[in-house]
Amino acid sequence: MAAKRPGRRTGAVTRRCGRGLMTVDDNLSALNSSAAAWGRDPTLVQGAGGNVSIKLDDVMWIKASGTWLADADMQDILVPVAMPASDVPRVKDGYATALRPSIETSVHAALPHRVVVHVHSVDAIAHAVRSDAEAELSQRLSGLAWAFVRYCKPGPTLAAAVRDAHAATSADIFVLANHGLIVAADDVAQADRLLREVVSRLSIAPRLPLAPQGTPSATSIAGFRAVPDPHVISLAVDPTSLAIATGGPLYPDHVVFLGPAPLVVDRYDEINVALADTRRDRASIRWIIVRGSAVLLAHDALRGSDAILRCLADVAARIPPGAPIAPLCAADVDALIDWDAERYRQAMATRSDRPHGAP
Ligand SMILES: [Zn+2]
Incomplete structure (x- = not known):
């Protein structure tokens, strides 16, 4: 209003x-x-x-x-x-x-x-x-x-x-x-x-996105959908971007929308076994990287998560191999996850009254 x-x-x-x-x-x-x-x-x-x-x-x-x-x-x-x-x-x-x-x-x-x-x-x-x-x-x-x-x-x-x-x-x-x-x-x-x-x-010239080798295998699975954006897929393919994506959350929206870490597997057929691993907090897994192949996003991810994934891909593509990265520490990540004000923003993000799609 x-x-x-x-x-x-x-x-x-x-x-x-x-x-x-x-x-x-x-x-x-x-x-x-x-x-x-x-x-x-x-x-x-x-x-x-x-x-x-x-x-x-x-x-x-x-x-x-x-x-x-x-x-x-x-x-x-x-x-x-x-x-x-x-x-x-x-x-x-x-x-x-x-x-x-x-x-x-x-x-x-x-x-x-x-x-x-x-x-x-x-x-x-x-x-x-x-x-x-x-x-x-x-x-x-x-x-x-x-x-x-x-x-x-x-x-x-x-x-x-x-x-x-x-x-x-x-x-x-x-x-x-x-x-x-x-x-x-x-x-x-x-x-x-x-x-x-x-x-x-x-301004930094980004690396061009790398495509998966061979036949594309980007298919959705129960609870997750394959992200079609080639820049996001490159997070699973480009070795430097993959290292950055799996090296720890980099900034607040990374944590809030994508959780503390993606699930990372080598093949599609490993996903369900990995998700069933009771040592993992299943609810905290918002996205999955299939190394060299695909990126999947949870169906119940917050609205705007596609844009946040693209942001991560765009940031990673602007960081050269070997650059010293300083991800957020565990205490900073925990503070962002357990945050009342952010929960309100997340609740707003689940509303569907926005008149158009991604910016
Ligand atoms: Zn901000």
């Missing part, structure tokens, strides 16, 4: 810009338009990932948890949060909405910039999951005001780290280890330009 704004808000002048006065609605419209474009670029945003915000007067409008940036120009995805936002942000008095603010609201509130954009850029992530990330980033982002933020669980802990990084550096670009990218600016157009500049500088 959309947030209902009191009539006195609509049309209120909030700031001047070069082309005249911008109302609250003008600002929200500009943000929604850009957010939809960012959300429909799978190299920036996958599924319900990423979020945006704009601070106008004493309200911060931020993406609602579980909504998709790709929908921003078709339905209201923004909720108004009272500023200053607390660790448990609340919807601004006088506004009615059934939506809940993004689980990363406190991160947006931690920055003084009017517009904050957070994306899961596959190019940024391909750098940010490496233990040697900072040296490469220093070269690529030379001359820009940027900071590297160590991995923190999304929410108040990450917000504190981003706040500290900004206080120490006055950065408006934040590369989040094992997570993604934040850019912050005074208006939507500036944020869009900055995002494009950073992503361009971080």
